[in-house]
Amino acid sequence: MCGDGLRLPFRDRAFDGVVIVSVLDYVDDPRALLLEARRVARTRVALLALVAGSYLGLRRRLAGRLGHPIFRAARFRTRAAILAAAREACGEPERVRGLLWLPPLLAGRLPGLERRLSAAARPFSGVLGLALHGSD
Numbered sequence: 001m002c003g004d005g006l007r008l009p010f011r012d013r014a015f016d017g018v019v020i021v022s023v024l025d026y027v028d029d030p031r032a033l034l035l036e037a038r039r040v041a042r043t044r045v046a047l048l049a050l051v052a053g054s055y056l057g058l059r060r061r062l063a064g065r066l067g068h069p070i071f072r073a074a075r076f077r078t079r080a081a082i083l084a085a086a087r088e089a090c091g092e093p094e095r096v097r098g099l100l101w102l103p104p105l106l107a108g109r110l111p112g113l114e115r116r117l118s119a120a121a122r123p124f125s126g127v128l129g130l131a132l133h134g135s136d
Contacts, residue, residue: 041134
């Protein structure tokens with residue numbers, strides 16, 4: 001199905017949950033997208049979003065400026081902006097987790113470092129994961 005994430009063609013509470021991956025970067029109003037996801041979700045909305053100031057976010061922004069067709073259209077958001085939109089649309093997140101993404105050369109030389117640092121480095125995470133409340 002192809003459609004508009006701001007006007008989903010489903011009844012209220014049609015799904016147990018909704019998963020949103022890498023979509024916030026491509027909408028003008030992330031709050032509206034999350035409100036629509038919440039409308040069709042009975043229990044939870046899971047969100048994974050790239051953080052603008054992270055190493056991975058900076059790489060993707062640079063790729064966009066150099067003409068990458070996908071990342072050129074993206075509007076990468078800060079951790080604070082992602083959390084603010086989530087709180088406005090769904091209330092306080094049940095869980096917030098971050099994934100620290102290291103460059104491949106560094107990660108290959110230091111196996112397991114990303115996993116060990118992720119919890120401590122949450123403000124610097126490359127990807128932010130949130131568990132949000134659905135309609136119930």
